[in-house]
Amino acid sequence: MANTLLSLNEATRTVNSGNNKVTLLDNINLQVKEGEFISLMGPSGSGKSTLLNCIGMLDGFTGGGYTFLGEPVHSMKEKNRSKLYKEYIGFVFQAYHLIDELTVWENIETPLLYKNVKSSERKGLVADMLDRFNIVGKKDLFPVQLSGGQQQLVGIARALIGKPKLILADEPTGNLNSKQSTEIMELFSQLNKEGVTIIQATHSERNASYGSRIINLLDGKIVSE
Amino acid sequence: MIKNYFKIALRNLIRNKGLTLINLIGLATGFAITLLILQYTKFEKGYESTHPNADRVVRLTLNYLTGNTVTTQDCEVYPAVGPRITDEVPDVETFARVYSIGEPSTPIQVENRQFLMENLYAVDADFFKMFNYKLIYGSEKDLFKKPNEAVITESVALKYFNRTDVVGEVLKSPGGGGYILYNIVGVTHDSPLNTHLKFDMLISYPTMLSDPAMLQRHGEIKDNWENNNTYMYVLLEEGANFNSFTSALKDFNKRIIDEKKIKSEEVIGQKITDVHLYSKKTFEPETNGDADSVFFLLAVVVLIILSAFVNYVNLTTSQALDRAKEVGVKKVLGSTKVQLRIQFLVESLIMNVLAAILTVFIILLVKSEFINISGLPESFTFIGNLSFWLPLIVFVVIGGLLSGLYPAFVLSSFRPSSILKGDYSHSLKGVLLRKGLVVFQFAITIILLIQTFTVNEQIDFLRNLDRGVNVDQNIVIEAPIKNATKNYSAFKQSLLASSNVKAVSLSHSVPGQSTSVLSTTADIRITGTTPDKYHNFYLTFIDNDYTSLLGIEMLAGTNFDEASTADKRQVIVNEEALKRWNIIEPKNAIGKKIAFWGGEWLIKGVVKSYHQQSPKQPLLPMIHIYSNTFRSLATVQFTGGLPSDNLAEVKEKFNSVYPGAAFSYFFMDQEYDKQFKAEDRFKNVFMILTVFSILIACLGLLGLASFSVAKRRKEIGVRKVVGASSTAILILLSKDFIKTVMISVIISVPITYLLVQNWLENFAYKIDLHIWLFTLPILIVFSLVLFSIGVKTLKIARSNPIHSLRTE
Structure with missing residues (x-):
């Protein structure tokens, strides 16, 4: 029986928009075990991205409990929270969000810099990653010189370099054509088999099917699993 | 990272x-x-910083008062003030008189060559205690205790002798009363740029009182309470308080007024570090900052x-x-x-x-x-x-x-x-x-x-304001020696003989020069009247061609009467001067006499007030004294062409009349314009x-x-x-x-x-x-x-x- 990675207990997020209180996430109860591959589905505005951001600790829930690896995230200070996600979570974005000023190599290296990994060790880790993703030849190129699929590969490599337990992917193939999409999803599948827990938000039934578990959201509520 | x-x-x-x-x-x-x-x-703020004692050096200046109001602030004081203050005012270590010789310059002969020395001062020995001028050559022992000693700067030494080790050489200054000889006893570095008193040569103050030619030219006397033409510096004791010095100065003023040494005047102390930025008195050694x-x-x-x-x-x-x-x-x-x-x-x-x-x-x-x-x-x-x-x-x-x-x-x-x-x-x-x-x-x-x-x-x-005087298209030549009486008419005639020359005028000063070339006298009155207050008047010497050459308008009276033997002493005054005597109609002044310098002078003419100084200054009350000698300047006006085109001819005539003399000239309009600097x-x-x-x-x-x-x-x-x-x-x-x-x-x-x-x-x-x-x-x-x-x-x-x- 796999360990529980995170659990949400009546997690809620509301924001004030003008005079109205808008509920983005409404009493979400969710348990994620290590090694799962979860696909969040639902129409635009159903709360997929918000849920990912909250799980990734970029945003906070405004109510309810959030436990990550047994630690109560909802009562943590900002500093500890950022330490936690730095250590265990990697992000993959629809628009890749590579740093334009840095080369492929440097982009992948960046998370290690923030973790104060030594230079020699960084070199080894980045080289391994480039090798694994077959992009050694592109290591000195800048993001604008790459195709969308290649940029997303770099994005995933960057997410993986810190050896996270959890990868959060928000529409990772949204800007890609179907061939590139398939490649990326195959890669996720592969990673999942190697033990990385993945939560992805997606519109595509086909992409969702790569997951081991599909959660449907509507208006901030889980409607079906 | x-x-x-x-x-x-x-x-x-x-x-x-x-x-x-x-x-x-x-x-x-x-x-x-x-x-x-x-x-x-x-x-600008670092003036005098090269003189380590600068914070202890005070310049004494003279305020002219009308009642309790200060009407004129003059940088120069009576020479007698220095010794008296040193004796009587506490905290004063010593004094140094600094007398400016030759306005604007003094002719100097080295062997057969002629030069014009620009900034020449006679100073007391203690000058060197106040201002930091170490001798590169020569001995500081007993420096300037004897007459006819001179210290020159390195650049002057190089200019005159092509070397700097010139101690023992002799300089000759020609002029009224014959030559004055200066023995060079020291060479010092050039005056720094940031000091208000810059010099090319210093001579020992005893020269003023003992050299016969010097006495004839400048007439300095012992215990002089008559002429305030001397800069005066005092060195305060170490740790002395400037404010208590100035209050002691007030008592000193009372005493000398009681002794009738001065009247309607007061001696003022001024830190030399304040001179450059804060002092705007008359007769400053150089134009100060602000x-x-x-x-x-x-x-x-x-x-x-x-x-x-x-x-x-x-x-x-x-x-x-x-x-x-x-x-x-x-x-x-x-x-x-x-x-x-x-x-x-x-x-x-x-x-x-x-x-x-x-x-x-x-x-x-x-x-x-x-x-x-x-x-x-x-x-x-x-x-x-x-x-x-x-x-x-x-x-x-x-x-x-x-x-x-x-x-x-x-x-x-x-x-x-x-x-x-x-x-x-x-x-x-x-x-x-x-x-x-x-x-x-x-x-x-x-x-x-x-x-x-x-x-x-x-x-x-200001530039385009009607100045009441036309300074354009003139060349002004400096006299070959001070008070040259010899050959001046020959020089004037040879110039006038040229078809290019329209007019020539001799004068002591010309418009646009600093006020320091003018004489000032406060106590001038119409004879037979008692003035209600004292006013400062500015005096200069001109010949009969001056007003017409410079286009100064004659309002009443005539030019000088050169033939008159009865009235050797004649003046032309301006309207501004008349105002001081409460005379409204210019013609009412003609024939009246004014008294000053121990004599009486006949008013021959009244001219419209003109801007002797740039129009940023108020008009000066001017008194023009008749003189027909080449005492200082000759102004040459031309019939046509630019003055610079005629320069060569003028120089040639000058050299033929005064062979060997240094030819020094300026363009009057440029000199005038310098005031706007x-x-x-x-x-x-x-x-x-x-x-x-x-x-x-x-x-x-x-x-x-x-x-x-x-x-x-x-x-x-x-x-x-x-x-x-x-x-x-x-x-x-x-x-x-x-x-x-x-x-x-x-x-x-x-x-x-x-x-x-x-x-x-x-x-x-x-x-x-x-x-x-x-x-x-x-x-x-x-x-x-x-x-x-x-x-x-x-x-x-x-x-x-x-x-x-x-x-x-």
Whole structure:
């Protein structure tokens, strides 16, 4: 029986928009075990991205409990929270969000810099990653010189370099054509088999099917699993 | 990690070439102008700093009083004051008399060669205790205790002898009473540039009292309470208090008034460190600076450097949108706020260092021009000067940190989840602050621009004012020796024989020379009257051709009667002098006699008052005494052609009449124009400041415009899609800035009005403040504003809205 990675207990997020209180996430109860591959589905505005951001600790829930690896995230200070996600979570974005000023190599290296990994060790880790993703030849190129699929590969490599337990992917193939999409999803599948827990938000039934578990959201509520 | 900061910073700078360039130019010009002005003000404030005892040296000057009001402040006092004060006033260690010999110059012979010595003073031995002039050659023991001793500067030694070791050589000064011989007993370094009393040669004061020729020429006597033609310095004891000295001086004044040594006068003490910036008395050894201008300049450059930093902040934060994604991604990847702040600070520092490098190049480029314009000494150095590098380093470090701080905090506080979704509402914060800064920048710019216009207008006004005297197209020749009576008529006749020469006039002084060449006497009255108060009169010697040559209008009476034997003593006075005697009708003065210098003088004529000094000074009450000798100057007027074209002929005639004598001349109009030097300099420095200030303010506006345009990209796109024209968009974008600048106008106009009024108070004759002096600068600023906004807004107003509306 796999360990529980995170659990949400009546997690809620509301924001004030003008005079109205808008509920983005409404009493979400969710348990994620290590090694799962979860696909969040639902129409635009159903709360997929918000849920990912909250799980990734970029945003906070405004109510309810959030436990990550047994630690109560909802009562943590900002500093500890950022330490936690730095250590265990990697992000993959629809628009890749590579740093334009840095080369492929440097982009992948960046998370290690923030973790104060030594230079020699960084070199080894980045080289391994480039090798694994077959992009050694592109290591000195800048993001604008790459195709969308290649940029997303770099994005995933960057997410993986810190050896996270959890990868959060928000529409990772949204800007890609179907061939590139398939490649990326195959890669996720592969990673999942190697033990990385993945939560992805997606519109595509086909992409969702790569997951081991599909959660449907509507208006901030889980409607079906 | 550090390497990473630098890498990103540099790549960012290179990627945003335009912005980097604007930032660099803005910062570097700000640095450059600030450093230049700092050096200038430091030089002005550092007068006398080369004299270690300067804080103990006090110059004694003389105030002329009418009742309790000071009417004239004279730098020169009676020679007898020095010994008396040293004896009677506590804390005075010693005194030094400094007597200026030869206005404007003294002929000196070395073997068979003739020279004109410019700044020649007779000084007491203790002069060397007060002013730091060490002898390079010669002995300081018993220096200047004996008559006919001389100390010359290195450059004079080189000029006269082609070497500096010239102790033992003898200089001869020809003139009335025969030759005066000076034995060179010492050679010292040249006077530093930052001292108010600069000399080429010093002679021992005993010469004044014992050399027969000197006595005949200058008539110095022991215990002299008659002529106040001497600069007087006293050295206070170490630790003495200047204020208690000045109060002791009051008692001293009472005593000498009681003794009837002086009347309606008082002796005043003045720290020599205050002379250059604060002293505006008559007969100053050189034209002094002005403390108000110096502090005003300092205040302005502080504002300019602030503006430059403000611009950097504006431009950097306006980049926020571009940088936001980077910040967001980095935060997601685990960067802390602190790390991000460090990165922005590193960028700011790099930018400032690059700007500093550019600054050095700018300064090297404009250095000589600036020295020229500001009137700094030509040998002034910037680059070899620690006081140049120190502020630059301070700017880079403090400025870099301060200007980096704001962007660092604003940018690092972006929330990654919102940025990565494209929500930039955060970046709206601080717009008010930044607008405030722009208001401030433009207020300064408008103030400077209006001032520049006014200063310019006032100087033009002074230059073109009817002076009542025509100084154009003349050559003025200095007499070969003092009081040359020999051969002058032969010289005059040989000049007049030339068809090119229209007229020749002999005089002691000409208009435009400093007042120090004029004599002053307070106690002049119409004989048979008792004046109710004392007025200062200015006297000079002229011949019969003077008034007609210079076009001075005769109001009543006639020229001098050269044939008269009964009245050898004749004067022509001006209207201004008549006012002092309460005579209203000029013709009523004719035939009256005035008494001064122990004699009576017949008023032959009255001339209209003319501007002996530039019209920034009030008109002088002038008394012209008849003299037909080549005592000092000969003015030559020509029938045609430029004076410079006729120079050779004049020189040839001079040399044939006075073989071997040094030929020294000046153009009267140029000499007259020199009086505007201070104003010209003020104007020029102001103009430079204004140009820089405009440049920096416009760069700032450009930055703010780019920010606003970027922020409203989507809005503009939507407006265009629903039908807005490019013009409508332009108006929409410009409206805000026009409003901002309007606020600057409202703030700056009253301030400028007061400043300008205050400045004009310095002038006896001044312009009216026309409305265009305000409206034109404001119009200029507005056109510049529209131009700098236009650069950014036109592009976006014309662009295809699809680009700005397309999302990823």
